Amino acid sequence: MSDLLHNQETRPADLPAGAPPLLTLSGIAKYFPGVVANKDVSIDFYPGEIHALLGENGAGKSTLMNIVTGLYQPDEGELILDGYGVRFESPEAAIAAGIGMVHQHFKLVSRFTVAENLALGWRETGFRLSASAMARRAEVEAERYGLDIRPSARIDTLTSGEQQRVEILRVLSRGARLLILDEPTAVLSPLEVGELYAALRRFRDGGGAVILISHKLDEIMALADRVTVLRHGRVSGTHLVAHTEPSTLVTEMIGRPVEQKSDYPRKMPRTDDDAVMVLENVSCRDGAGQMRLHPLSLEICAGEILGIAGVTGNGQSELSDLLAGLRSSETGHVLVDGKDMRGRGPNAFREAGIGYVPEDRLHKALAPALGVTENAVMRLFRTSPIGGRLAYHASEALRFTRSLLDQAQVSLAEPATPIRALSGGNQQRLVLARERMISHRALVASYPSRGLDIGAIALMRQTLADIRDEGRAVVLVSEDLDELMALSDRIAVLCGGRLMTVVPRGDYDRARIGALMSGRNGGASS
Structure with missing residues (x-):
């Protein structure tokens, strides 16, 4: 346990001695104006493992995966694939190297069939592959990876779980050895979650590698073999899931323990049920x-x-x-x-x-184009003291915004900051605080x-x-x-x-x- 307590990286438990990683991130850094998105990130991803990435909003998970898939180039560090340094100039280059990503928002053509969507990624599709041939190829690929699909069904008639299976199959059928999934259970029912887990385990057991980006601790504990925690763009630790506790991961992720409640009892009995x-x-x-x-x-x-x-x-x-x-x-x-x-x-x-x-x-x-102040008061323009029939009081709007930011626990030096510059979590906290005052x-x-x-x-x-x-x-x-x-x-x-x-x-x-x-x-x- 000492290696875990000191945040030392551990190899997968059943990995043969001397087996090399499929992909290594070595000292990766990425900077944007005024922001350090990633700094000195080093992680090994091995074949035959499901490796989770855990971190707060803004911890650098998405930026890191955008580097792995060729959307961004690292400012420092190196990607090492199969022992060789690589540089992906585009997502197509990453896919050609066997790295594919399934995004939280699917990239399917809604009016095409399942088979047609799969065929869009096949080099040999051309103009000569008939609908029946595409369907047969889709069935072969689905059987190969153990994913249940309906080749002739149109995408817009499928459930979210069915669409996700198509998206995963689309990536795998292009030869992916490393599959990256971003919050894969966000739109699935509990039964579909179980089906996804089974498919990912089959892929792992066949020698594939999976990187799982998730906020859900129960998901990580149930599915992942190892987990790397990112905090402020840096690696806080990498652990064998079987040898760690959720509370340890939470503290490592945000710097303090957070109680994971399963019940929110009332502070006092209900007095009004109208x-x-x-x-x-x-x-x-x-x-x-x-x-x-x-x-x-x-x-x-x-x-x-x-x-x-x-x-x-x-x-x-x-x-x-x-x-x-x-x-x-x-x-x-x-x-x-x-x-x-x-x-x-x-x-x-x-x-x-x-x-x-x-x-x-x-x-x-x-309103993404407007600042934090305008967004804070946009539902209250006609309400005193901020506004009235023909008036808008900027000083009252600013006072209200600062109060709202305090309630939402959003730290912001300048309320004129564009709302889109805030993280998704801060945007949500601000909206919730504003609507609470209205409700x-x-x-x-x-x-x-x-x-x-x-x-x-x-x-x-x-x-x-x-x-x-x-x-x-x-x-x-x-x-x-x-x-x-x-x-x-x-x-x-x-x-x-x-x-x-x-x-x-x-x-x-x-x-x-x-x-x-x-x-x-x-x-x-x-």
């Missing part, structure tokens, strides 16, 4: 006219957290927008404190005390922990519990069942835009809820 928001037989369509949310009815009560579970793309976005006034219902009624809000816009919902943290924070909650009656939070590191997630979850304890209603949309079960008083499960069931806290069954999220009505009891 319905703040009521949905009566509501449904809605997307911009293309497709029905995305089928008729459903729900009550959201004061002093409770209602969890919305479901795999991404099953109506959660439409439901969240409906609850915040960004989308109008096709049928039924949306009531806030008994007042019918159907057809009224987001300003009316804000005035009724409904705050909203959308899943796409940068484009739906913020006198209810807060709708859609995937609020997506892309956040462990410390930011802990702060966000405690904030939601505090809002609940203040007697306000919270709607929490998440695909993370652990998060939903820790925070929610009830969990409503969506699949295919339909409400499958609403489960009270005392009846939570992880396997059953996970099965319903995937449209599988069975689900073994845990």
Whole structure:
């Protein structure tokens, strides 16, 4: 244990003596104006291992992988592949060398079939490969890697888990020996997570190497063989997962211990369970006219957290927008404190005390081209003392922004800084603090922990519990069942835009809820 305690790098436990790494990062550094993204990063990645990268937002994980895949060039240091120094001038050069990455946002052509998307990466495709030949080749590749696909299915008809399998197969079928995955379970149901784990283990056991970028400690502990922790762009330590503890990794990552709660008990009993928001037989369509949310009815009560579970793309976005006034219902009624809000816009919902943290924070909650101050007050321009009918008080806006930054625990010297210069975690904290001030009656939070590191997630979850304890209603949309079960008083499960069931806290069954999220009505009891 002494090597672990002193943060000395360890080789994979079952690696033959003298076996060389597939890829070595030696003294890698990358600088941007005013920012040290990476400094003196040295890591070995071996064939036959799953190696996790763990770190806070802004720790340098993405920059490091952009160097490995040829998007960036290192300012210092060297990449060593199969014992030879290499320099990838482009992602195509990295792919040709056997390094492929599956990004958090898939790069598939939605109107093409699975086979057509796979064929886009094959050198021999040309103009002569028929649809049937592409399908046969796709089936051969899928069988080779143990990935279940439907070659003739169009991408836009697939679940997130199915699309991810296609993305992984697309990379592997181009000869990847090193597979990099960025937050691979962010859009998967629990059942799909299990299927992904099995596929990655098959690839590893066949001699492939996997680099897993993740914020989820339970995922790393279940799947990875080794883990490297990055902090402020530098390596804090590399460990055998079997010989370390999650608490050690957390402390190494952020410099202090963070309690990983599985429950957020109330500070005092509920005194008010009146319905703040009521949905009566509501449904809605997307911009293309497709029905995305089928008729459903729900009550959201004061002093409770209602969890919305479901795999991404099953109506959660439409439901969240409906609850915040960004989308109008096709049928039924949306009531806030008994007042019918159907057809009224987001300003009316804000005035009724409904705050909203959308899943796409940068484009739906913020204006990327504006500064922090403008984004902090953008929902309050018409509210005294910041504004009024014809006035805008810059000094009050600045005072409000500084207060909001303090509440959000965002350290920023100049509030005029462009909002896009902040890390994703800081952007999310700022949005949550702003919307908390608006949400006198209810807060709708859609995937609020997506892309956040462990410390930011802990702060966000405690904030939601505090809002609940203040007697306000919270709607929490998440695909993370652990998060939903820790925070929610009830969990409503969506699949295919339909409400499958609403489960009270005392009846939570992880396997059953996970099965319903995937449209599988069975689900073994845990």
